[in-house]
Amino acid sequence: MDDDRRNGLIWWSTSRVTVGLVVRDGVVVESAPYARRWAQGRDAREICRKGEQQKGVTVVWVPATEDEQA
Numbered sequence: 001m002d003d004d005r006r007n008g009l010i011w012w013s014t015s016r017v018t019v020g021l022v023v024r025d026g027v028v029v030e031s032a033p034y035a036r037r038w039a040q041g042r043d044a045r046e047i048c049r050k051g052e053q054q055k056g057v058t059v060v061w062v063p064a065t066e067d068e069q070a
Contacts, residue, residue, distance in 0.1 A: 007064040010047055012039075014057050021047065 010021040010028070012035070022030035023044040031039045039047055044061075051059035 006044075008044075009062040009064075010044060010051075011060040011062060012047075012051055012057065013059075 006023070006026050008023050010023060012019050012021060017034060019032045019035045019039075021028045021035060021039050021044075026044050028039045028042050028044060028047060048059050048061060051057045
């Protein structure tokens, strides 16, 4: 993944749960209640690195479109 994670969505998936983490200005600002404690308010790059390092976790960065960034 590239380091340009200012606006978009982190798709975080394990065998037990899949959540979307909304990112604005590089920070997770919205998430499912399940993920709020560990994700909300944290740096998107940090969250992605953590997921990439954990066995059994799939992390995908989905950049916002130009319309979504406005």
